[in-house]
Amino acid sequence: MRLEAKIPGGSLAEKWGRFKDEARLVNPANKRRYEIIVVGAGLAGASVSATLGELGYAVKCFVYHDSPRRAHSIAAQGGINAAKDYPSDGDSVRRLFYDTIKGGDFRSREANVYRLAEVSVKIIDHCVAQGVPFAREYGGLLDNRSFGGAQVSRTFYARGQTGQQLLLGAYSALARQAGLGAVRSLTHSEMLDLVVVGGQAKGIIVRDLVTGELSRHAADAVVLATGGYGNLYNLSTYARNSNATAIWRAYQRGAAFANPCFTQIHPTCIPMSGDYQSKLTLMSESLRNDGRIWVPKQKGDRRPPARIPEQERDYYLERMYPSYGNLAPRDLSSRAAKRICDEGRGVGESGLGVYLDFAEAIGRLGADRIRERYGNLFDIYHEITDENAYEAPMRIYPAMHYTMGGLWVDYGLMSNLPGLFVLGEANFSDHGANRLGASALMQGLADGYFIAPHTISDYLATQRPEQRPGIDHAAFAEAEASVRERIQRLLSVRGQRTVASFHRQLGKIMWEHCGLARNAPGLERARGLIAELRDEFWRNVNVPGSAGGLNQSLERAGRVADYFELAELTCQDALHREESCGSHFREEHQYPDGEAKRDDEHFAYVAAWRHDGPDRPPVLLREPLAYEEVEFVQRSYK
Amino acid sequence: MRLRLRVWRQGQDGAAGGFRVYPTPELNPNMSFLEMLDVVNDELTLKGEEPIAFDHDCREGICGTCSLVIDGKPHGPRRGVATCQTYVRSFRDGDEVCIEPFRARAFPIVKDLVVIRKAFDRIIEAGGFISVRTGGAPDANSLPVAKDVAEMAMDAAQCIGCGACVAACKNASAMLFVAAKVSHLNLLPQGQPERERRVMAMVRQMDAEGFGNCTVTGSCEAVCPKNIGLEFIARMNREYAAALLKGKT
Numbered sequence A: 001m002r003l004e005a006k007i008p009g010g011s012l013a014e015k016w017g018r019f020k021d022e023a024r025l026v027n028p029a030n031k032r033r034y035e036i037i038v039v040g041a042g043l044a045g046a047s048v049s050a051t052l053g054e055l056g057y058a059v060k061c062f063v064y065h066d067s068p069r070r071a072h073s074i075a076a077q078g079g080i081n082a083a084k085d086y087p088s089d090g091d092s093v094r095r096l097f098y099d100t101i102k103g104g105d106f107r108s109r110e111a112n113v114y115r116l117a118e119v120s121v122k123i124i125d126h127c128v129a130q131g132v133p134f135a136r137e138y139g140g141l142l143d144n145r146s147f148g149g150a151q152v153s154r155t156f157y158a159r160g161q162t163g164q165q166l167l168l169g170a171y172s173a174l175a176r177q178a179g180l181g182a183v184r185s186l187t188h189s190e191m192l193d194l195v196v197v198g199g200q201a202k203g204i205i206v207r208d209l210v211t212g213e214l215s216r217h218a219a220d221a222v223v224l225a226t227g228g229y230g231n232l233y234n235l236s237t238y239a240r241n242s243n244a245t246a247i248w249r250a251y252q253r254g255a256a257f258a259n260p261c262f263t264q265i266h267p268t269c270i271p272m273s274g275d276y277q278s279k280l281t282l283m284s285e286s287l288r289n290d291g292r293i294w295v296p297k298q299k300g301d302r303r304p305p306a307r308i309p310e311q312e313r314d315y316y317l318e319r320m321y322p323s324y325g326n327l328a329p330r331d332l333s334s335r336a337a338k339r340i341c342d343e344g345r346g347v348g349e350s351g352l353g354v355y356l357d358f359a360e361a362i363g364r365l366g367a368d369r370i371r372e373r374y375g376n377l378f379d380i381y382h383e384i385t386d387e388n389a390y391e392a393p394m395r396i397y398p399a400m401h402y403t404m405g406g407l408w409v410d411y412g413l414m415s416n417l418p419g420l421f422v423l424g425e426a427n428f429s430d431h432g433a434n435r436l437g438a439s440a441l442m443q444g445l446a447d448g449y450f451i452a453p454h455t456i457s458d459y460l461a462t463q464r465p466e467q468r469p470g471i472d473h474a475a476f477a478e479a480e481a482s483v484r485e486r487i488q489r490l491l492s493v494r495g496q497r498t499v500a501s502f503h504r505q506l507g508k509i510m511w512e513h514c515g516l517a518r519n520a521p522g523l524e525r526a527r528g529l530i531a532e533l534r535d536e537f538w539r540n541v542n543v544p545g546s547a548g549g550l551n552q553s554l555e556r557a558g559r560v561a562d563y564f565e566l567a568e569l570t571c572q573d574a575l576h577r578e579e580s581c582g583s584h585f586r587e588e589h590q591y592p593d594g595e596a597k598r599d600d601e602h603f604a605y606v607a608a609w610r611h612d613g614p615d616r617p618p619v620l621l622r623e624p625l626a627y628e629e630v631e632f633v634q635r636s637y638k
Numbered sequence B: 001m002r003l004r005l006r007v008w009r010q011g012q013d014g015a016a017g018g019f020r021v022y023p024t025p026e027l028n029p030n031m032s033f034l035e036m037l038d039v040v041n042d043e044l045t046l047k048g049e050e051p052i053a054f055d056h057d058c059r060e061g062i063c064g065t066c067s068l069v070i071d072g073k074p075h076g077p078r079r080g081v082a083t084c085q086t087y088v089r090s091f092r093d094g095d096e097v098c099i100e101p102f103r104a105r106a107f108p109i110v111k112d113l114v115v116i117r118k119a120f121d122r123i124i125e126a127g128g129f130i131s132v133r134t135g136g137a138p139d140a141n142s143l144p145v146a147k148d149v150a151e152m153a154m155d156a157a158q159c160i161g162c163g164a165c166v167a168a169c170k171n172a173s174a175m176l177f178v179a180a181k182v183s184h185l186n187l188l189p190q191g192q193p194e195r196e197r198r199v200m201a202m203v204r205q206m207d208a209e210g211f212g213n214c215t216v217t218g219s220c221e222a223v224c225p226k227n228i229g230l231e232f233i234a235r236m237n238r239e240y241a242a243a244l245l246k247g248k249t
């Protein structure tokens, strides 16, 4: 089988226009008869549900949350990029495109990334029209800031709550369609399987989390907008309930999973404080605009930071990357922090931390200006650590944050399983091996508002609603039975260990061997350990309660069971990619100065893995990355 | 340190709920309140008992999923934070801590500490939006918004939809929640065309959901994890009166 990206012809700037010009349309009078299932109501899911509802399709939107407004997107802090060039500092669609390709270390698909940059400008227009209260200047126009290593100011923001405001905008659009009856919003509803009929995605199996009942839902197209899989690592900046089950079940039904090993670790998170820890809190990257990162030059220097004189401090990012300094991209900053801590120069009780220091900025701008810019972040830091960052530097450490990998999709965001569309963080498409700050929100909304509605319509025009299989079709019965069987299996083990303890152990294995730096022996070892742990899980997990009602242990058990399998695939992908690129750092492949050594000759491709049945190794499908308008260059931020 | 937890337990079989007491194991004061419940739940699981069901997700005070009434206060002892941002160090070694669900007619209890807040979604569905279709919006900077207006709209828009305001109110009124959304949208120029319709529709739905009346005791403001102020209720009352005067329904 070959993966067809189906990229339209023409120059990069022409492709999306050409796609829309040539797309097949559905007769407006017929749209009501098409059923579309959307799973997820984060930025991607809520925006696509609302837009498809406006277009007249019959949409059902499922979330496991108690309300669509709770999706993990709500937690995004820093901002959203768009090539508006309002500050006239030299930004353009092409520059945003190029920065994203380069930031992704030349492992993303050129045509998709160009389109993302192109539609970015419309996102801001639309969100403002919806009433998203972006930050403004005194003249009443929109304010922008530079974010996450960009040299232009293209980031729009709403205090430190940009994700919240964008999600509430999309949620309100969804709510409006729900009120009009165009979208049915189904909450507390977790998708547990995908139903494939004749090679096409035609429905899902859902568990009602309150009653425990399973139900079958048929549709002409299924959209997964279910977010990333970073909780595979247990401790992460994700919401506690974010999980991979939807995309993993789709993988097992034949959807290819692309670049699972491209997982992003964010440099500025609050360090871990104990074994009971349930999540790691992100401190927005915007802090790096004014904060300076340092550690003592001397190994084991335990003096309080204020007592360490200037000349005995190592501002290592400024030293290593003079032109980007503290704004060096996430992967480089995270790796540098790990290297420094491995050398024994880390700070804090555990030695797993570096300082992020505002003393100089406070001296230059005054504490009030700093409070105005970052007050809420300083408050969060204080809440969690009981320390005052106006007086002493913050301590930060990298944490798992985002997954660039995800289900493989073509240019139209459709998986290799026709009828299955994958949007937002759940797909692999735009960020290559590393995502730039403020571009996930952009991608989620680009996919949901401006891209998928066109590409889904184009697909639906080939489908006949009257031929849609009913839920009494054998494929639905089989899928429901397999979900039921799996739930019973989980409940019947009644072993000695909690789900949480397995999740914690799996996370440790992944963080250690498939985290910031990876090598072949470590990855091999991790695969062995994961397989053992998975076996033990199915023999020894204790899932209390029954299937017949709200059972949070059961929910988590199902998700963790999926993580074992995804973890194995992630390690396999990391092992096969014998190069270092973006977030994927293979210790065997580095230059003498410790920088990543990419291998374009052998690895300039998307690695898409296809399930080949239980107990058989997955098949690797390669989509070559042929760049028409950019040239591979070594990514340098020096 | 250790605490004794008095926790509301209620099954899904229709039987009445009641309190159960659970002594905690040794706790680290830097643990979050929810991490403490995780630890207690792990112990219960290993003892063969059903763990305590409670809602949570982001664990950083933004998603509005966590709830809990802790020692009689929604979201616990500290002002301006949610339950998930409450830390064990806010309590003293040996304290007995009472944990109950949010209680309100419009928020039915599912199990233990989990309630359904779907009524809030229906209020938003009734009018908590600006009706724009995707595509065709004018350039974002074609409509300047004064900075102070944008800031005030943002103050209101910060609401996380947790429902603590309802749980704190003796009348179980949802006024603060509705006022925050009405104010956010009605303050902005984009929200003007639907200004009156919005407030009327949302208030009507609020009443239909069985939320009580507002008698301005201010208990909602005191527990709001985002410090959303009573002035927004006053603003909404004005909006409502103005719409009524214009004969809108």
Ligand SMILES: Cc1cc2nc3c(=O)[nH]c(=O)nc-3n(C[C@H](O)[C@H](O)[C@H](O)COP(=O)(O)OP(=O)(O)OC[C@H]3O[C@@H](n4cnc5c(N)ncnc54)[C@H](O)[C@@H]3O)c2cc1C
Pocket: A039, A040, A041, A042, A043, A044, A045, A062, A063, A064, A065, A068, A070, A071, A072, A073, A074, A075, A076, A077, A078, A079, A080, A081, A162, A163, A189, A190, A191, A192, A225, A226, A227, A228, A237, A238, A239, A242, A243, A245, A246, A282, A401, A402, A423, A424, A425, A426, A437, A438, A439, A440, A441, A442, A444
């Ligand atoms: C702390 C933090 C800060 C961030 N800050 C920024 C930032 O400043 N800028 C930026 O661009 N990006 C940021 N990101 C990344 C960005 O927030 C996410 O990548 C993005 O919001 C993902 O959106 P999504 O719509 O793809 O998925 P999500 O928002 O994760 O939504 C997933 C949805 O799917 C549903 N779901 C999942 N599985 C199922 C299932 N099996 N059944 C039913 N429903 C299901 C959930 O209920 C939910 O509605 C940040 C991320 C984190 C963790």
Ligand code: FES
Pocket: B055, B056, B057, B058, B059, B060, B061, B062, B063, B064, B065, B066, B082, B083, B084, B085, B160
């Ligand atoms: S868990 Fe999200 S606000 Fe508390």
